[in-house]
Amino acid sequence: MATPVISVRAVSKRYGRVVAVDGVSLDVVPGEVYALLGLNGAGKTTLIRLLLGMVRPDGGRVEVMGRPTSDRSVWSRVGYLVEAPSAYPELTVRENLEVVRRLRKLADREVVEQAIETFGLGPYADRRARALSQGNAQRLGLAKALMHRPALVVLDEPVNGLDPAGVVEIRTLVVELAREHAMTVFLSSHVLAEVARVATRIGVLHEGRLLEEFPADRLWDRVRPRLEVGVHDVARAAGILRDAGFAPQDGAGGLILDERRAVEHPEQVATMLVRAGEPPTRLLVTQEDLEAYFLRLVGAPNGGQSVGQGIGESVDEDHRSSRADGEEAGRGR
Amino acid sequence: MAGEIAAAMWAEVLKVRRSVVPWVTILAFAVGGLVGGLFMFILQDPDRARRLGLLGTKAQLSGQSPDWASYFALAAQISAIGGLLVFGLVMIWLFGREFSDRTVKDLLALPTSRAAVVVAKLLVALGWCILLAALVLAITLAAGSVLRLPGWSAATALHGLGIFAATGLLTFLLAITYGLAASIGRGYLAAVGIMFATVFAAQVIAALGFGTWFPWSVPALMTGVAGADQAGPGRPGIAGVVLVGLAAAAGTVVWWQRADHNR
Numbered sequence: 001m002a003t004p005v006i007s008v009r010a011v012s013k014r015y016g017r018v019v020a021v022d023g024v025s026l027d028v029v030p031g032e033v034y035a036l037l038g039l040n041g042a043g044k045t046t047l048i049r050l051l052l053g054m055v056r057p058d059g060g061r062v063e064v065m066g067r068p069t070s071d072r073s074v075w076s077r078v079g080y081l082v083e084a085p086s087a088y089p090e091l092t093v094r095e096n097l098e099v100v101r102r103l104r105k106l107a108d109r110e111v112v113e114q115a116i117e118t119f120g121l122g123p124y125a126d127r128r129a130r131a132l133s134q135g136n137a138q139r140l141g142l143a144k145a146l147m148h149r150p151a152l153v154v155l156d157e158p159v160n161g162l163d164p165a166g167v168v169e170i171r172t173l174v175v176e177l178a179r180e181h182a183m184t185v186f187l188s189s190h191v192l193a194e195v196a197r198v199a200t201r202i203g204v205l206h207e208g209r210l211l212e213e214f215p216a217d218r219l220w221d222r223v224r225p226r227l228e229v230g231v232h233d234v235a236r237a238a239g240i241l242r243d244a245g246f247a248p249q250d251g252a253g254g255l256i257l258d259e260r261r262a263v264e265h266p267e268q269v270a271t272m273l274v275r276a277g278e279p280p281t282r283l284l285v286t287q288e289d290l291e292a293y294f295l296r297l298v299g300a301p302n303g304g305q306s307v308g309q310g311i312g313e314s315v316d317e318d319h320r321s322s323r324a325d326g327e328e329a330g331r332g333r
Numbered sequence: 334m335a336g337e338i339a340a341a342m343w344a345e346v347l348k349v350r351r352s353v354v355p356w357v358t359i360l361a362f363a364v365g366g367l368v369g370g371l372f373m374f375i376l377q378d379p380d381r382a383r384r385l386g387l388l389g390t391k392a393q394l395s396g397q398s399p400d401w402a403s404y405f406a407l408a409a410q411i412s413a414i415g416g417l418l419v420f421g422l423v424m425i426w427l428f429g430r431e432f433s434d435r436t437v438k439d440l441l442a443l444p445t446s447r448a449a450v451v452v453a454k455l456l457v458a459l460g461w462c463i464l465l466a467a468l469v470l471a472i473t474l475a476a477g478s479v480l481r482l483p484g485w486s487a488a489t490a491l492h493g494l495g496i497f498a499a500t501g502l503l504t505f506l507l508a509i510t511y512g513l514a515a516s517i518g519r520g521y522l523a524a525v526g527i528m529f530a531t532v533f534a535a536q537v538i539a540a541l542g543f544g545t546w547f548p549w550s551v552p553a554l555m556t557g558v559a560g561a562d563q564a565g566p567g568r569p570g571i572a573g574v575v576l577v578g579l580a581a582a583a584g585t586v587v588w589w590q591r592a593d594h595n596r
Contacts (some may be wrong), residue, residue: 015595025510043367046595049594049595052441052442053441053442053443054438054441054595055593055594055595056591056593056595072443072446073444075442075443075444076444078442080442082438083438084435086434086435086436086438086439087436088348088351088434089434090348090351090352090434091347091348091351095347095351098347099344100439102340102343102344103340103341103344103440103443103444103445103450104443104444104445105336105337105340105444105445144439169381189564
């Protein structure tokens, strides 16, 4: 195994009584795109700040490029974007990049112009940073993080707040960087469908603990099959199924059953509903969407709540849209 | 390290040049200098000032004379009391803005050390404060010449300049504490609060006669603002200011290097 670019061993961090990171261990090897997945408040940003030496661990060890984070020499080979991008608002895009060039001790003045060109900032190069749109501010943040062609890029929620076009652009950029420039990428996100598109390995962080890690190409082996049942009267059908020992969940425009006997014998479900006078309009065996899988994994609510437990239309809408994302990701693998 | 400080200073100077804050401080100090000149103008001929509406009919001025020695002392007082606020504003802006603009995180994992960044900010603040003090001095000299104040001599000028420079330097050292406060407070607000609290406390403590032992009172005491019958701060007072300033500078470097930067 290659020497890890990032090595984290039993790292913990507390803020008062809150445990932000709890005994996390992980390795990231060269060329990987490692995605750290977690809900908001899971500890992703704290772990990233630990990696970058911005906060000190209460316990454990963090090494970047084989050196402790207190060793400044590693930072010349690391680029990062933590949380929302920031820039000096009174400086232009070019001046902001020039500041970074000098602080990064980059002798080649051309890197500023190259970064402006690479990140499509040409039309805004002499515009003050305060006047940039969110998308262009994100581009500037990435340009600052990547202008020195680092060996390791650490990106915290890199597509947060971007419109769909911006999300695609940043995603494409990350994949290209990793592929063409052999960069190692460590990124965090709370959107599984998004990281599934770019990551080679995924780690799931919840309440400060790393629940599991797996190769991204095994993601689809982990999602559960389920039976989608279309009916006219959802509440009545749910009652019938509950009486039969199922735990129907609202979703997919009807009901969802994830019990093994339902998935393996949908005809028995259909027969039961027909006999009860509520014949199904549709039966479809599918895979659960990525978000449902993720929420089930972390044990979060709304990961597919039972009917009658208050799941709302808006949640259902989210469910459907995230499902579409998941299916698209599946096709794109 | 020198190269790192130079790079960080370049960045700081660029930020200062592009900001409106320097103009605010220049305006504040220029007004202070001009008010000093106006005060001398009034002192020269109070009746004329009354006729011009610059002095209330019943107002009486005492304790100052319209000459160079008084004018230098007045300039030093402006530098000491106004300087604590204006130099403090400079320091709070240089450090606090990194937190308010959330740019601090971009300074924390760089080949340039955090200590170099802090030292660069302090050096830029020093240069900025020297320019402001020079501005007040220039206005003082120009206004004094225009008013043809009596009592000019090399000895008076040297003494006045000495007090002025020493006061400015001590005030700058005290202002470093506000940079530390802006860092620990992660923004402007706490530091501004501390600045006003210390300036207020300095006046009260000096009035109670314990100014020597409260460093923020010392620069004003050096200018003789408490009156001729009050003793100056002496070496203990000056040593206290130097210690506070150096401790604040060291504390700021240590805080940037070792604190948890979680915002």
